[in-house]
Amino acid sequence: MSKREIICRCEEVTKEEIIQALQAGDTSLEAIKKRTRAGMGYCQGKSCKRLVAKLLSAYLGMPVAHFLPGSIRYPVGPVTLKVIADLDLAGGKENEN
Amino acid sequence: MAHIEEHPILGTMEKKKYVTVKVDGREIQGIEGEPIAAALLANGIKIFRFTHKFNEPRGLFCGIGQCTDCVMEVDGVPNVRTCVTPIREGMEIKTQHGFGKESTYE
Amino acid sequence: MNKFDVIVIGGGPAGLGAAVEAARLGARTLLLDENSRPGGQLFKQIHKFFGSKEHYAGTRGFDIGENLLKEAASLNVVLKLDTRVWGVFPGGIVTAYCGEKGLKFEGKTIILATGASENVLSFPGSTLPGVITAGAAQTMVNLHRVLPGKKFVVVGSGNVGLIVSYQLKQAGAEVLAIVEALPQISGYAVHAAKVKRAGVRILLSHTVKEAIGEKILEQVILCKLDSNMKPIAGTEFTLDADTLCLAVGLNPRVELAALCGCHLIYSPVLGGMMPWHDENMCTSQSRILVAGDLAGVEEASTALDEGRLAGLSAVQKLGLRNFKEVDDEMQKIKDRLTKLRQGPFGEKRQLAKQGIISMKIPKESCL
Known part of the structure; x- marks a missing residue:
């Protein structure tokens, strides 16, 4: 049985670590992500982003909206390199589907 | 636990085709095409993986392929989302440890 | 082969509604869904809906889903299942994959109906x-x-x-x-x-x-x-x-909308961050429309009607039909949506929606 409270389920970042990051001066989702890896895992922050934003909001006394949506990048969801290679993004041939 | 055969709204379950798969070497049955996670839960298996950092057990969480908590090794491929991957005859499913057997970046 | 008038991303009630309306008025329509069966969360809804007849009162979610699927099939909506969209790029390019295969589509208009995630x-x-x-x-x-x-x-x-x-x-x-x-x-x-x-x-x-x-x-x-x-x-x-x-609420799945450059706003009543949209479901990006839970978390019945509205709106943008004719149909749906947003819970959502629609947002068209 563990007492730790996980915020980022993928990267196993605890509430304690997020609070330490806040105390160290982080003021954005991006900064906390870079320090702790929260939101950097396989799911790309789908469940932890709002939890981290809430902690930021409580600590800094600013509305949650100020911190969301954080950085969003391609691809949306995990994609293999083959999937991207298939696209022939430079133009040229069309895929046959 | 098995499947709910009789349901007040859904009615009686139609006859389904069962498949046999191996989970960590042990044979279990599931209904062809249902998510691997559903078959595992129907067989009372709740732990799907152990995490890379704290070695904590994890299982089904979001059920729609978003949270990636339910990933396992399926036919040698790690990080397969079992809640959205249909089960097929003869699959070899393994409890995943960390990032899976093919991870080299720990 | 991969070019469409309307590409709908997400085959829940909103996406199905959008695809059905767009196709009915003659748009070449593609519907993409990541699941092996469309309907989104409708098929989980085995309870009866309530409200008025025209809002499917007394019908169970899965029956509504089945009927929509039949309608979509009869209207020649091109349906691609097990297809997960991972990007929308300038020029209306939609990138997706099915199994191991990467796919690319091109849409004159794109309707995002990506739904919501659970908190x-x-x-x-x-x-x-x-x-x-x-x-x-x-x-x-x-x-x-x-x-x-x-x-x-x-x-x-x-x-x-x-x-x-x-x-x-x-x-x-x-x-x-x-x-x-x-x-x-x-x-x-x-x-x-x-x-x-x-x-x-x-x-x-x-x-x-x-x-x-x-x-x-x-x-x-x-x-x-x-x-x-x-x-x-x-x-x-x-x-x-x-x-x-x-069961602590839902938030709109805004990733694709954000990447499209849609202006995002925050509405606590409607689930959090969501793309801004006007009364016709158009976003700040001229090619992109939104509908359903993505455009504010509500219910399946409102999602379906918002989808229909977005489908008609896309047709109107494309100029495929007489503007006034489509406008009349759109007005009917808008009236229905207003009726759906009544009562102590609906009213709050109606006010939130009105607030969003009346915001002044700079319109862009980088896509």
Whole structure:
């Protein structure tokens, strides 16, 4: 049985670590992500982003909206390199589907 | 636990085709095409993986392929989302440890 | 071959509604969905809808889904299932994959109907197997006929929490309690009454303090909250449960909309961050429209009508039909949506929607 409270389920970042990051001066989702890896895992922050934003909001006394949506990048969801290679993004041939 | 055969709204379950798969070497049955996670839960298996950092057990969480908590090794491929991957005859499913057997970046 | 007038991303009620309307008025329409069956969360909804006849009152979610699918098929909507979209790029390029294969489509207009994700909570033990979202429980029970456990505690007394609790009982599970942090029930009184009649107790001003278990969930520690929502020391008690369902709301899945450059706004009533849209479901990006939970979390019936509205709006943009004709149809749907957003809960959403529509947002067209 563990007492730790996980915020980022993928990267196993605890509430304690997020609070330490806040105390160290982080003021954005991006900064906390870079320090702790929260939101950097396989799911790309789908469940932890709002939890981290809430902690930021409580600590800094600013509305949650100020911190969301954080950085969003391609691809949306995990994609293999083959999937991207298939696209022939430079133009040229069309895929046959 | 098995499947709910009789349901007040859904009615009686139609006859389904069962498949046999191996989970960590042990044979279990599931209904062809249902998510691997559903078959595992129907067989009372709740732990799907152990995490890379704290070695904590994890299982089904979001059920729609978003949270990636339910990933396992399926036919040698790690990080397969079992809640959205249909089960097929003869699959070899393994409890995943960390990032899976093919991870080299720990 | 890969070029379409309208590409709809997401085949839930909103996406299906959009695709059906666009195709009916002659748009070459593609509908992409990541699941092997379209319908989104409709097929989990085995309860009867209420409201008026034209809003499918008395019909169960899955029947609405089946009818929409038939309609889409008869209108030659090109349907691609098991296809997950991972990007939308300038020029209306939609990138996706199906299995191992990468795919690319081009759309003159794109309707995003990506739905919503469930909110989660964190507390010690919240990652234990057995702690799941309400959606996961619904998926397992109502779609796959598998009970993820025997003894449940449900967190959240919104409509999802109430309905899931009832459905778990229907499937033969024990629901020990519904836990609600607020001092009042969040969902409709009809649902709450039904759940109470089924013998489920609703614990108001309570929260989950901790989930306990060696390797899987065995116990849930609850505690009382004071009027400032702070836990009251000494009020802890334990329930022996093997499953804890989190039904604590939904938030719009904005990733694709954000990447498209759609202007995002924050609406607490509608679930959080969402793309701004006008009364015709158009976003700040001229090619991109939105509908359903992505455009603010509401209900399946509003999602469906918003989808229909977006479908018509896309046709209007493309100039495929007489402008006035389409406009009249759109007005009918708008009137219906206003009717749907009545009552103590609907009114708040109606006000929130009006507020969003009246915002002045710079329109761009980089896509």
